Amino acid sequence: MACTSGFSLASCEDEHVDAATSGAQTETRPAARRRRHSIFMPRRKSLVNQFIEGEEGLLLKMDQILSELERRLEAWESYGELKLDSSISAALTTLEAVRTRCSQASEDVMGAGRRRLHIMVETLEAGYQEAMAAAESLHEKAKVGIELLDTMLQDIEDQAAKLREQGLVNAAGTLMDELMDEGLRVMDEGIDRAIRAAESLEDKVQRAIARAREHGLLRYEDLPEPWRINSHIVKGYRFSETKVACVKSAFWFSNELVNIWSHAIGFLVVLAIAFYFYPTSTNFSLSTNSDVFVAAIFFFAACQCLVCSTIWHTMNSVADANLVSMFACVDYTGISLLIAASIMTTEYTAFYCEPTSRWIYMITTAILGVGGVILPWNPGFNGQHMAWARVAFYVGLGATGFLPMLQIWYTRGSDDVWAAYSPILESILVYLVGAFVYASKVPERWCPGVFDYVGGSHNLWHIAVLGGILFHYSAMQEFFSHAFSRAQDGCPMY
Numbered sequence: 001m002a003c004t005s006g007f008s009l010a011s012c013e014d015e016h017v018d019a020a021t022s023g024a025q026t027e028t029r030p031a032a033r034r035r036r037h038s039i040f041m042p043r044r045k046s047l048v049n050q051f052i053e054g055e056e057g058l059l060l061k062m063d064q065i066l067s068e069l070e071r072r073l074e075a076w077e078s079y080g081e082l083k084l085d086s087s088i089s090a091a092l093t094t095l096e097a098v099r100t101r102c103s104q105a106s107e108d109v110m111g112a113g114r115r116r117l118h119i120m121v122e123t124l125e126a127g128y129q130e131a132m133a134a135a136e137s138l139h140e141k142a143k144v145g146i147e148l149l150d151t152m153l154q155d156i157e158d159q160a161a162k163l164r165e166q167g168l169v170n171a172a173g174t175l176m177d178e179l180m181d182e183g184l185r186v187m188d189e190g191i192d193r194a195i196r197a198a199e200s201l202e203d204k205v206q207r208a209i210a211r212a213r214e215h216g217l218l219r220y221e222d223l224p225e226p227w228r229i230n231s232h233i234v235k236g237y238r239f240s241e242t243k244v245a246c247v248k249s250a251f252w253f254s255n256e257l258v259n260i261w262s263h264a265i266g267f268l269v270v271l272a273i274a275f276y277f278y279p280t281s282t283n284f285s286l287s288t289n290s291d292v293f294v295a296a297i298f299f300f301a302a303c304q305c306l307v308c309s310t311i312w313h314t315m316n317s318v319a320d321a322n323l324v325s326m327f328a329c330v331d332y333t334g335i336s337l338l339i340a341a342s343i344m345t346t347e348y349t350a351f352y353c354e355p356t357s358r359w360i361y362m363i364t365t366a367i368l369g370v371g372g373v374i375l376p377w378n379p380g381f382n383g384q385h386m387a388w389a390r391v392a393f394y395v396g397l398g399a400t401g402f403l404p405m406l407q408i409w410y411t412r413g414s415d416d417v418w419a420a421y422s423p424i425l426e427s428i429l430v431y432l433v434g435a436f437v438y439a440s441k442v443p444e445r446w447c448p449g450v451f452d453y454v455g456g457s458h459n460l461w462h463i464a465v466l467g468g469i470l471f472h473y474s475a476m477q478e479f480f481s482h483a484f485s486r487a488q489d490g491c492p493m494y
Contacts, residue, residue, distance in 0.1 A: 232444035238317035274299035301341030308334030332376030340369025343401035349479035353491030427471035434464020
């Protein structure tokens, strides 16, 4: 039985005599506890226990039971159609018959009370002969009839309570089903939207490929969404169907030509420094194996950064969004390693005679560098809207290299701070200016379309990165010269 209404029947407070609704026999029922939120007025006591001897009292009790019967049946009817137990259905039918027939005896007719008494007894005898047979006189049958009506009302009240409890359970189940259905519907709609978006992206990719085959280079609005990085660069975009086609397009005059070859040539320059100019320098002849190893870390990180950048700008035109994202992460990984390695060279030489502090700072920087390698592989890090966040992260990573300055100033004085860090100021300045230009998209922001091929913010950023590497190499040579001069007094070098 399912229902959700708050309907309930009031109960008796005290014990009363109960007759079985099947008509088989009567028996004593325990007192029913009062239920809250009932829509009926609670009965004060069992009508039978309040029975007043004599015809007048009997008629009074009958009027009370009929009045209560009318009230309860009206409430029950407002409850709607319900699936009831067979015994309750039979009792309800009898109660309705009693109400209908008794209501036909008009109050204006003389002796209407006695007529209703006779009608009540006759109606109950028709359905409950065994229960009524024990009484002989009309007076006794009226008593039994009132008890029987009282019992029927109590049984209906119990049934209403069960219906209410079951209704709450069913309502909770129905609500849960509705929530599950709604959740499944939303999920299905989300999947459908994702499928449509994927299909739409694939259609745009295919159209871009077809247009690139026809025209060679594309305009910004021709690109699918994931390939749109800088709206101020209007034209000159490559869009390649395969990775091999990307490599071939690196030799085209496109808006990536300067970006690709500035760092490809820069890579060759750093290799020349690492394998020719540095080994022939004075500092190299004075260096220990540890000194050469630290310098090698810097050269490796610089080369790796330039190679990763060249790969990214060569492959960012491939018609595969997942590959584009992966190559972008490769580029950011190279930047993280370069910054960490540059900081480690300053820490190594600044604490050349303080091995404990030296290794603590270098290990800390190495850990941060590893974090900088991992972070770019977070999908949100590569978004167009995260340009300033990326700049802030790398500037923050670089700023950690200045923390040792406090220790040097405290232990050795401000002159040593200047001697240890002044050589790197040129490199830092170039990096900062380049980072600002990159994030602000200047100058193409001021003149969209004018700097599409040469002179755009990313071109300037690449020149700044290469310049920062070269300036840092020059600073590193001064770092080692200063460290070697301090080591002449015999400080530990391990």
